[in-house]
Amino acid sequence: MRETVGGNSLDSLLSEPVPRLVRTIGIPAAVGFLFNTGFNVVDTWYAGMLSTSTLAALSLSFPLFFIIIAFTEGFSVGVTAVVGNEYGAGRESSGRFVSAQVFSLGIILSLLLTLVGELAAPPLFRLLGADGDYLSKALAYMRIIFAGALFFLFNGAINGILRAHGDTKSYRNVLIAGFLLNLLLDPLFIFGWLGIPRMGIRGVAFATILVQALGMSYMLYRLQKYRRFAGAHRHDFLPRPSAWLQLLGQGVPATLNSLTVGVGIFVITWFLGQFGERAVAAYGAAVRIEQIALLPTIGISTAVLSISARNSGAALFHRVKETEISALKYGLVLLVPAAFFLLAAPVLVGFFSGDQEVIAIGARYLRIDSLTLYAYVVLSVHVSLLQGLKRPRFAIAIGLFRQLLVPVPLFWLLSKTAGLGVTGVFWGIFAVTWMAALIAALYCRHILSEYA
Template sequence: MESLYSMKQQNQLTMAPIPELIRQIAIPASIGFFFNTMYNVVDTYFGGLISTQVQAALSLSFPIFFIIIAMGSGMATGTTALIATAIGEGNLQQARLFAVQGIAFGVILSFFLTVIGLLSAPFLFSLLGASESYLEICLNYMNTIFFGAPFFMLTYMLNAILNALGNTKPYRNFLVAGFFLNLVFDPWFIYGGLGIPPMRTLGIAIATVLIQLIGSIYLGTRVFQSGILKGSQWTELHPRKKTFQEIARQGFPASANTFTVGLGIFVITYFISKFGKEAVAGYGIATRVEQIALLPTIGLNIATLTIVAQNNGARLFGRIHEAVKTALLYGGAVMSLGTAGVFMFAENLMGFFTQDPPVIEHGTTYLKIASFVLYAYTIMYINIAALQGIKKPMFAIWIGLYRQIVAPIIVFYALIHLLDLGIKGIWWGIFSVTWSATGITLLYSRRLLRKNLALCSDQRV
């Protein structure tokens, strides 16, 4: 197996043409996350075959599941930025240390997530309106997921290392394989067979944890094959205060930003739940469709973060500016197609997942409005990724708090109760809050990136 950590590849992200690099990193990542979203679609589909209540329970579980996603993806983002910056600086020993310590940090963090999650889940579900059998289904699913938190964190941190190297293909391979495994595991574990008893909702959760375990083994193998850990010792896994602090300083703001997304979904779900389980289920299904449309954004985010971080380490600020501009152009082209597709086929897309008319109606209304928010997300996410790449992660927290918690609570209440728009007030609230947050992010990011560019006039572009 060829080493992915050669000097040639180390220099690639600081020398190769920016458009080529963005395509090279973003396309595999986007393909992988397409299958990851379809993975969630499989869960939603089979949950609906059990009952609408189970489908609603999976939707209700998502804000709490997002705790793991927030911590994992956030810490991975911070770790990627640190490793990539060290590579750009030519400090390969420091890059290796961040890689090893990142793995240790993730594993330790996962055990805290498991304990806190198990203790807090009953209260959080009750706050969202779950009770009796509905609450039991939610806890049955979510408690199993929390027990599997170490495997989730391992896949995130191992992928962070590969992302820093500009190699998004292994994670793509895992996500594609995970989708097909889920197609087999979900019906098998739900209905039983071949020595496995019927587990219904519990089976969906066990399938997810098992696939994460398989992914940890595969990604771990690819990280070792990359050569970045060459020369490392087991003793380097022992927590180092200074390195842990640096990982936390870069990772926790990114985690907090992602965590605010989970809180935002919690806030949205809280308001939607006042309109019934059908509204919750409709929103849950619609967000799956929205995620599919936004998949290219994920790839562009990863490409922007990796390219910006390595070029920031190499102090090639002109390439940073070019990377952001190119990513936004690609995002605009793709999202124009996404907007048209989601708007025109909203009802058909909802009908693929459910035959319940009220659920379809709620989801269709949301998607027709949300289709015009897709490029706002693209602009915001790419600029936040650029800020994280230059090791300026704190802005993400403040804009996250604004757009996910503070503004929605005020805007939703005003549109629902003062303007009497009903559930449409939530949909239009999401539209207005997201675009306002995007405007703020764009202004701040441009100011900071221009400041960085002005700091260095002698650079290679």
């Protein structure tokens, strides 16, 4: 007989052992993001084949690209938190209704994102020191990416709905297929194979948008097959401000938290830009490698969000607390080999560039980063847990702390005043990440103590 809470039959997220759930949800998410990172690695590799200037332009674009990533992930997290709580509390009709409302809200958000991106890109790139051909390449890439914002947001929204039910496999499939497609589409558009005009860096963007569009089609198919969503009525999809406010109440703080990461990347890129294009190119290449090392963190934090959202909705707070402990243990076990992986830094950075200065700077970053990795685990686990508890505002505060308020003076002090140059920026990242991680852990423990 299945266990019940409040008269509601429990699903696996409410009944299976927490450590097993962390594995079964986290592993598909991590595998999916492995291929998502591979997608970015392929883009970076082909950009490096074109020229160091093109690699730098792609790296320069990352802070703006992260605006789309921030909106997508923030929207997705908000959807998971709201939908997961509704289903966890046994309100299935409300869960279907909120899930349907995601689509009309997603259309409005994507249009705003495209407009803002088109207006903001030129001045922001100039602020980062881009001009001439360097600026033209960055703009050519980002204008295409912003035009396809709808595909990113819909993929994130549908993933948020499925993730609320513990399904991380559908999005994993999209990311794996996207990586394989990108291997073929990048050279097709970049170099102009099979009669297609040579597009250069614009080809990287076209390939990305096409992959996102195909991925969205598959995600819509998967959602339509999902039993709990299949009962939604047509009128559930009509815009309802009350539902939008509920989703935005969770999604906006999550988006702002993600946007602070974009701000942080912007700050880092600005400081590194003071030391030339090669410093920016080196950081861009090193971050792709860092993303591979951090894959376990992404999987674990995804599992924490799904489990905590569903169990807090069902008032099973002892399972929420167990989720925190299990996630931190798994993170420690998985990040130790990842740290050793980064010690092969020169070889790894050399995969993207033959420029010896780029390799040296990128390797320096990765060696310092190996000491920072577990701080990302501690930080992401506690932020995800608070989001699952529908307490997302702390994420904004800690995001501003570690991405803007502390880095600006600290980077200036270490890189300029102390004369450490780019190395000062890298040690600044190490220091501020660990500070934020410890603050997040202490605050989360305080919140969890309220749930006896």
